Amino acid sequence: MSAIALGSRSFGIARPSALPGFGITFGFTIAYLSLIVLIPLSVLVWRASGLGLSGIWHVATTPRVLAALKTSFYISFAAAAVNAVFGLITAWVLTRYRFPGRTALDALVDLPFALPTAVAGIALAALYAPNGWIGSWFALADIKVAYTPLGIFIALTFIGLPFVVRTVQPVLADLDREIEEASATLGASRMQTLLRVVLPALVPAVMTGFALAFGRAVGEYGSVIFIAGNMPFLSEIAPLLIIVQLEEFNYAGATAIATIMLAISFLSLLTINLIQAWSRRRFGHG
Template identity: 80%
Template structure:
């Protein structure tokens, strides 16, 4: 962008014009509320961990046990969120575009991971996928172990993250104008071309939002994972569990250091996802 273009651009305004009054009051309340609930606690966490210095934080992050836990937590969370983004779109499509007996019941079942206590979910998943469980027993002859392995963590994170992927895409899909699809078919596009070139670009921002929410939820998940993971260091030990272990050993500095590292990685990951989402909105338009 040239200097002349910048000079011709209208000045940035802190307050956007609106016919509704009360901007100053609502803005101040929002900033105060977010500061008390989010910013101040996170700032205290970072300040507490800063006592170690950058060298101390780096040594903590690169220690073999912490590095293995962080790699497992973020790697499995990313994989689970990616799978939920794909199948969440499929579930939302079925619930939105088709009418069939039991559709409302299936729609309500999607929200069960929201209401179910995470510990109950972990116990249920462990009972099902254990070597003597309903599904686990069927997988044992094939040499597949789910419970007490990273695969069990993946299953738990898929379970708790699916509603985020479905509920973010479903309303956008319901509001999608079907006349656009009919126009695409009228112009000679096949069904596959209509899905790939017309429908999916419009749903991409919502899919990315669902992915980000599922990823953020999975990274911090604890209750449903500790039962099915087995919690073996360097194998199935997640970073949130390592923080709890540090707290039980009264190593508060180490716990805050690991938490700060998780916070930094999570913020960087979500920021990258939001930038991609903003680009997709500019590229394909807002629906």
């Protein structure tokens, strides 16, 4: 083995692969990511830097901006958490059971992917409005869904569910059932097998689905504005506030809010990825 190859392996630059051309593919990856992701985001940060750190901080601490950021991130986190639970259950049902209509139900999971976000928003607003099919039942209990933060939560849950289901489903399908049978043979109950054998193996996949659902929810716009009500300090999301700033020709303010969202999203996703990496090492999967 050459000294170059030894050096590459020792520093973790490349690993042996059946496919040759690490240098070319690595260069293409860096160039592609730079053009599609890094350069646009760098321009965004550069435009916002014109305000200076004090100017960005001033924008970030404006009461309306703070309220919009809290609404976006808190509700996105809550929706992703709910999707992590029910997405796991949905993936379990679709993977482990055979029943009439299973194929149609499996296809239905992808519907939020196919629907234009505006169509989803209009449909949800019509359903959950006080005079809508579902909203009228909530109205009997004096619960208002549409045009409130609860409506935002429902919209973000709707668009985020497929990310969890499609991430967990293949991992669950590949999970060796002999391990579960061995656990039962050793005297473990069904609940013990689920909590100590099955769920630990699914934790990394669930965390990945959670991160994807959270990332999508934070930046969601089309399906939210129709059901949110868009009331400042109540149901106004940060992406909508960026649009408002642009309509007022406040480009510096819009880029500042976008940069703040970028920083918070990056730190949030980095934290989730670190937890996911820890879970892979802890449970020995991936």
